[in-house]
Amino acid sequence: MAWQAKFMVQNGRIIPWEDGRIHPHALAITYAASVFEGIRAYRHPQTGAYSVFRLKEHLERIMQGVKIMRFENPPTMAEMERGILDLIPKNEPDDDVYIRLQVLVEGPGTQVTRGPTGWTVVAIPRERSPGFSRGLNLGVSSWTRISDNSMPPRVKAAANYHASRFVSMQAKADGYDGALILNSQGKVSEGPGACLFVIRDGRLLTPHRGSDILESVTRTTVIQVAREMGYTVEETTIDRTELYVADEAFMCGTGQELVPIASVDRLPVGDGKPGPIASALQAKYEALVRGTTNEHAEWRTAV
Ligand code: PMP
Known part of the structure; x- marks a missing residue:
């Protein structure tokens, strides 16, 4: 218990x-x-x-x-x-x-x-995502992401989660672990409670600040840590179909942590299993948050 x-x-x-x-x-x-x-x-x-x-x-x-x-x-x-x-x-x-x-x-x-x-x-207490080891099966939502000029996603307002609930409940009814949401420009923004990274040809791509995302602490962490590990990271726009041709993808957030994506709209991401870059970043993130490495001690406040 x-x-x-x-x-x-x-x-x-x-x-x-x-x-x-x-x-x-x-x-x-x-x-x-x-x-x-x-x-x-x-x-x-x-x-x-x-x-x-x-x-x-x-x-x-x-x-x-x-x-x-x-x-x-x-x-x-x-x-x-x-x-x-x-x-x-x-x-x-x-x-x-x-x-x-x-x-x-x-x-x-x-x-x-x-x-x-x-x-x-x-x-x-809060349990880990069920996708932590096996990867998440996600669907692209038919709901549109809230936007800066009506319900600014940059503000972590309780009210914003009215929209996220619609997305999550639809995903659950459709048999997915969760969802990705397109913004009013039709580009991929994020999930209802976590940010997205896609990996193509060894490069990490993530929707840019103006994509109607929450400016996620974990996203910032991942961008910095991935660069320190030698990867190229681009903040850019991501099309829906890039999800289908990605080599790897993962969600990240404080609650979600770093969770690989196994499939999107029932199409496997890569070979449908957590990929090497997502897995390496997941292990690095775990060490950083738990303090089993001395790196970035400035990110951990002792209780
Ligand atoms: N996007 C949304 C919509 C969220 O609710 C969260 C969780 N707070 C995130 C992204 C991830 O943000 P963070 O890394 O700051 O927890």
Whole structure:
């Protein structure tokens, strides 16, 4: 049995899990005025010590969301960091930890209400993707990706996941593990909760910043690490049919981690098995997040 969260953080205070409160008429619920981060803390296999991966980058991104959403008097990055680092040991985890940090409008109001702004943290178990070893079987969704001029994907807003749910539920009904989404230009953007890399002729390709993607922390990590490993990485546009002729492909995200893609629209990617480059990057990512390498120690915050 997985460990269970006993405590959470609400507005800087550690409280019992069941004491978390939000009014049904809060703007966070009536108009989905809420931004969040999914963050992971990994357990070192030998020492059992926990470290949070790329905490600073997640905190910076939530502050960008807070700014774009015009929330009033948000918590500081230091307060949120303290809340996360204090909460993890209180829950006495015995395995990796998934952290969800939310900043939200707690009061009732109208479409222009900007506060009071509250924040919450939960730290819970989360299983690995079923595709981690075997690869994911994905379908291209018939839903279109949200776009910057209506529901900016750059903001990790809870409301954006209304669109992601449609995509994921369609994929499930159609018998896929998940989906890839085309943007309003008809180019591949990302999945409902992770970014995409495609490998063609030894080069890594990923949809560029303007492809209606979330500016993913993991995507940035993969771009840097792949270059350090000597691969060429291009941020570019990707056509649907490039998915069918790719040698390899993988999804990446904090929650997803780095997961190979076995097929798209029932066509095998490469030979339908996790390929050598995706597998090498997956192993490297695992070492970096867990701290079994000394490289990039600056990306791990000790708990
Ligand atoms: N795209 C979407 C739509 C996501 O929800 C996520 C998960 N946060 C990602 C990409 C990956 O982002 P990150 O690497 O920052 O977790």
